[in-house]
Amino acid sequence: MTAPTPSPAAPSLAAVAEAVVGQIAAWAARxxxxxxxxxxxxxxxxxxxxYPQPDAIAPASAWRFFYHAHAARQRPAAEHGHFHIFVPPPAGSAGFSHLAGISVDARGLPLRLFTTNRWVTGEVWxxxxxxxxRLRRPGLHDAEPSDVARWLDGLLILFADEIAALLLARDRRLAGPSGAADPAR
Structure with missing residues (x-):
């Protein structure tokens, strides 16, 4: 019997941060x-x-993202727009589930993280x-454009703890009297 081959180690947070900042610098240089x-x-x-149209979908994982902006009067002054990132729903369901939103300025620098409730995105709760x-192993990397997809994967890894806290706060906020989250709220 042979020993199992170890899976490749996940990159360190420092390496992920270096890749994220390096990508921003590469874009800025162009x-x-x-x-x-x-x-x-x-x-x-x-x-x-x-943007893109249709949404960017990773073939291997079915994760997806798009970028858009609300009317200027409906968004914070520094925000150019934001990314919505979705994951596939539980097995047997069609559609998608919203994982996180990432607001950016015109230079593409992240400004804030957010989440939504179900009625905003029409998602599977x-x-x-x-x-x-799912946060520790994002699945956007093979979506197109791949540089944006890999950059978003990196942001999800870097801000996983903050996104997790937002998701937990979302559920607490949507909890009804029973304490169970009510996605219709």
Whole structure:
């Protein structure tokens, strides 16, 4: 009997942070950013439109993301727009579940993290613990454009603890009198 081959070790947080910052620097050197990569040549931006269109979907994992912005009067002054990141629902369900939102400025620098309740995204509800279990091994890396997808994977890893806290706070906020989260709230 042979010993099992060890799985590759996850990169350290320092290595992930270096990759995230390195990607931002590479885009900046070319006059680009994560939003600019999605908007394409000319950078025309239409409020509420999804970028890319259709949403970016990772073939291997079915994780997905898109970028968009609300009307200027409905978003914080520094925010250019935000990414919505989704994971597949539990087995046997169709659709997707919202994992996290990441707001960025016009340079693509992250400003804030957020989550939503079900009615905002039309998602398949998953409680915080089910979503938190997926944060340490994000699955966007093979979506296109791959540089944006890998950068988002890195942000999810770097901010996993903060996103987990947000998801738990979301569930507490949506909890009814029974203490169970009510995604319709």
């Amino acid at each position: 006059g680009e950013s994560a939003p600019a990569r999605l908007l394409g040549p000319g950078g025309e931006f239409v409020e509420w439109a999804h 998953q409680p915080a613990p089910a979503l938190i279990a």
